[in-house]
Amino acid sequence: QLQLQESGPGLVKPSETLSLTCSVTGDSIGSSTYYWGWIRQPPGKGLEWIGSINYRGSTYYNPSLKSRVIMAVETAKNQFALKLSSVTAADSAVYYCVREGAPFFDYWGQGTLVPVSS
Amino acid sequence: EIVLTQSPGTLSLSPGERATLSCRASHGVSSNSLVWYQQKPGQAPRLLIYGASSRATGVPDRFSGSGSGTDFTLTISRLEPEDFAVYYCQQYGSSPRITFGPGTKLDIK
Numbered sequence: 001q002l003q004l005q006e007s008g009p010g011l012v013k014p015s016e017t018l019s020l021t022c023s024v025t026g027d028s029i030g031s032s033t034y035y036w037g038w039i040r041q042p043p044g045k046g047l048e049w050i051g052s053i054n055y056r057g058s059t060y061y062n063p064s065l066k067s068r069v070i071m072a073v074e075t076a077k078n079q080f081a082l083k084l085s086s087v088t089a090a091d092s093a094v095y096y097c098v099r100e101g102a103p104f105f106d107y108w109g110q111g112t113l114v115p116v117s118s
Numbered sequence: 119e120i121v122l123t124q125s126p127g128t129l130s131l132s133p134g135e136r137a138t139l140s141c142r143a144s145h146g147v148s149s150n151s152l153v154w155y156q157q158k159p160g161q162a163p164r165l166l167i168y169g170a171s172s173r174a175t176g177v178p179d180r181f182s183g184s185g186s187g188t189d190f191t192l193t194i195s196r197l198e199p200e201d202f203a204v205y206y207c208q209q210y211g212s213s214p215r216i217t218f219g220p221g222t223k224l225d226i227k
Contacts (some may be wrong), residue, residue, distance in 0.1 A: 047155075047163065047206055049216040060215055096162055103210030104153040106174070108162035 022097030030075035141207035
């Protein structure tokens with residue numbers, strides 16, 4: 001059974017960089033044809049796709065966040081990562097890592113709440 | 119940019135009733151690219167319908183999707199207590215590559 005698990009700091013200060021890692025079990029990122037992505041959800045609000053990456057490191061990002069986003073994949077650890085720079089309170093959200101089955105997201109992590117606050 | 123609008127914002131119904139949720143796109147969307155999710159409080163969204171009308175694995179047949187072009191519908195034929203949740207539509211393929219609608223909250227009346 002495929003499982004995804006987000007990990008990272010529980011709190012980020014304004015202007016700093018938010019860093020999250022997603023660990024994948026039950027499938028090998030390196031041998032998979034899927035993309036792997038990040039979606040976020042501010043408390044009480046809707047879903048926003050952040051970006052996606054495949055095992056080769058090919059990425060595509062939401063244009064609204066592209067200037068601040070970097071995604072990377074580490075196949076040896078079966079993980080992929082998100083970095084979001086220059087965060088503000090508007091970036092406070094539950095961050096989900098997902099498997100992108102094109103054209104849908106079929107597996108989701110449980111999500112991790114990342115507040116941005118000084 | 120394709121913008122998805124969902125209506126109504128909140129739908130209040132009783133168990134056993136039929137629910138009809140709408141998702142409208144600002145520009146035409148390929149039917150292959152329209153997806154529906156269900157989200158319950160404190161949980162990650164769950165894939166319900168893909169390709170506008172195909173049920174995901176394990177989804178009960180009381181859930182059905184339809185539509186094409188700019189108008190899509192999620193129908194729940196007879197509401198069960200566990201169906202009360204927020205429902206999101208999503209399109210895939212046009213810049214930005216992936217967008218979600220704002221959601222419809224299905225409330226118990």
